[in-house]
Amino acid sequence: MSPATTLYRGHEGMWMWVVHRTTGIAIFFFLLVHVLDTALVRVSPEAYNEVIGSYKTPLYAIIEAGLVAAIALHAFNGLRVIAVDRSTWALRHQRQLVWAVWIGFAILMLGFLPRHLMHAFGGA
Amino acid sequence: MTATAEAPAKAGAVPSMTVTLKILRFDPDGLDGREPGSEYWEEFTVEAHATDRVLDALHKIKWDIDGTLAFRRSCAHGVCGSDAMRINARNRLACKTLLKDLNPARPITVEPIKGLPVEKDLIVDMEPFFASYREIMPFLMTSGPTPERERLQSPEDRAKFDDTTKCILCAACTTSCPVFWTDGQYFGPQAIVGAHRFIFDSRDEGEWDRLEILNDKAGVWKCRTAFNCTEACPRGIEVTKAISEVKRALTTGTV
Ligand code: HEM
Ligand code: SF4
Ligand code: FES
Numbered sequence: 001m002s003p004a005t006t007l008y009r010g011h012e013g014m015w016m017w018v019v020h021r022t023t024g025i026a027i028f029f030f031l032l033v034h035v036l037d038t039a040l041v042r043v044s045p046e047a048y049n050e051v052i053g054s055y056k057t058p059l060y061a062i063i064e065a066g067l068v069a070a071i072a073l074h075a076f077n078g079l080r081v082i083a084v085d086r087s088t089w090a091l092r093h094q095r096q097l098v099w100a101v102w103i104g105f106a107i108l109m110l111g112f113l114p115r116h117l118m119h120a121f122g123g124a
Numbered sequence: 125m126t127a128t129a130e131a132p133a134k135a136g137a138v139p140s141m142t143v144t145l146k147i148l149r150f151d152p153d154g155l156d157g158r159e160p161g162s163e164y165w166e167e168f169t170v171e172a173h174a175t176d177r178v179l180d181a182l183h184k185i186k187w188d189i190d191g192t193l194a195f196r197r198s199c200a201h202g203v204c205g206s207d208a209m210r211i212n213a214r215n216r217l218a219c220k221t222l223l224k225d226l227n228p229a230r231p232i233t234v235e236p237i238k239g240l241p242v243e244k245d246l247i248v249d250m251e252p253f254f255a256s257y258r259e260i261m262p263f264l265m266t267s268g269p270t271p272e273r274e275r276l277q278s279p280e281d282r283a284k285f286d287d288t289t290k291c292i293l294c295a296a297c298t299t300s301c302p303v304f305w306t307d308g309q310y311f312g313p314q315a316i317v318g319a320h321r322f323i324f325d326s327r328d329e330g331e332w333d334r335l336e337i338l339n340d341k342a343g344v345w346k347c348r349t350a351f352n353c354t355e356a357c358p359r360g361i362e363v364t365k366a367i368s369e370v371k372r373a374l375t376t377g378t379v
Contacts, residue, residue, distance in 0.1 A: 002163040003148070008238070014350040085368055
């Protein structure tokens with residue numbers, strides 16, 4: 001019944017916290033599923049082959065690219081959080097470090113995505 | 125050169141403007157046929173000067189338009205910490221926020237600070253906030269007999285906690301914290317600032333009592349370095365830095 005309140009207009013730090021938690025939880029669930037389907041090999045090798053076979057589909061290639069993106073972003077920002085906790089310089093320059101995180105992320109993805117997608121869609 | 129006589133701007137005249145305030149109201153009693161406990165947005169338009177603050181506009185509304193509007197203020201000059209509220213989606217003191225700095229072309233939104241129970245309109249129950257402050261024992265703790273004279277301290281030692289002495293307990297930091305919004309158990313940034321002021325005071329001997337309290341699971345480890353507190357503090361305290369220094373004291377075991 002209560003009317004919508006405004007979304008708090010935090011700056012870079014608040015949004016990177018949102019990104020960090022979202023990517024952290026996404027990675028966790030992905031790896032959980034992956035551990036479970038890998039464990040299938042002990043139960044039924046045929047079922048395992050079928051599930052793992054689906055990893056070769058284009059849809060899966062895109063999900064995989066998303067996973068790599070989430071890990072990269074989470075890892076770079078994780079380093080930023082560690083730096084901010086340990087050094088006063090990093091604490092005072094945390095906003096600039098956010099840009100460093102995104103630049104590092106962009107470089108890594110630019111290196112990774114072409115290879116990955118060529119591999120997935122190039123029929124190799 | 126002679127003075128030109130045409131259209132002389134009156135000396136000291138302050139330009140005026142029309143501003144609209146969009147206020148999130150909460151009516152616990154159910155006046156005017158509303159359900160008790162209803163929450164709704166209400167817009168008020170007032171004439172203001174370019175030198176006016178949000179607090180002046182709230183006064184105009186309360187005094188001239190709608191006397192039922194409830195908000196706290198005391199000093200009106202950024203000293204008492206009574207009027208923290210969420211203005212254009214950020215925590216600020218109404219008495220330190222100029223209307224002209226807020227893009228008065230659009231309605232200015234005013235809401236109570238978030239994470240504390242709303243009592244009426246912009247007034248929240250500050251008790252949970254003060255309770256956290258009391259937890260960290262914000263008073264000088266010493267052993268031995270009281271000295272005859274002042275407890276001396278070097279300027280270097282005084283500088284260690286200078287920043288955190290400036291706190292006015294307005295709660296802008298604590299109620300800007302995303303962790304506090306979802307976890308009312310968290311002491312919140314202000315309690316850590318209050319503790320920092322004594323932990324790093326060379327005259328105080330209670331630092332480990334306080335550090336132990338902040339080492340609790342509702343304590344300093346809940347901080348996720350979102351920096352909302354530092355950005356919200358009307359006193360310009362580097363709140364996240366103070367929290368970080370407390371974390372470091374806990375991990376290194378030295379103050
Ligand atoms: C790749 C190397 C990684 C680094 C450098 C890293 C770093 C960090 C750091 C520093 C934090 C604490 C953030 C804070 O206190 O604000 C954190 C939180 C977290 N991480 Fe990671 N992490 C990594 C990998 C992972 C993986 C593989 C997962 C998933 C299984 C994961 C899931 C999480 C979750 C769920 C949180 C909690 C987020 C929150 O409380 O907001 N992380 N990570
Ligand atoms: S640290 Fe700043 S924002 Fe927080 S209560 Fe004190 S004065 Fe207000
Ligand atoms: S009214 Fe005292 S701080 Fe604003």
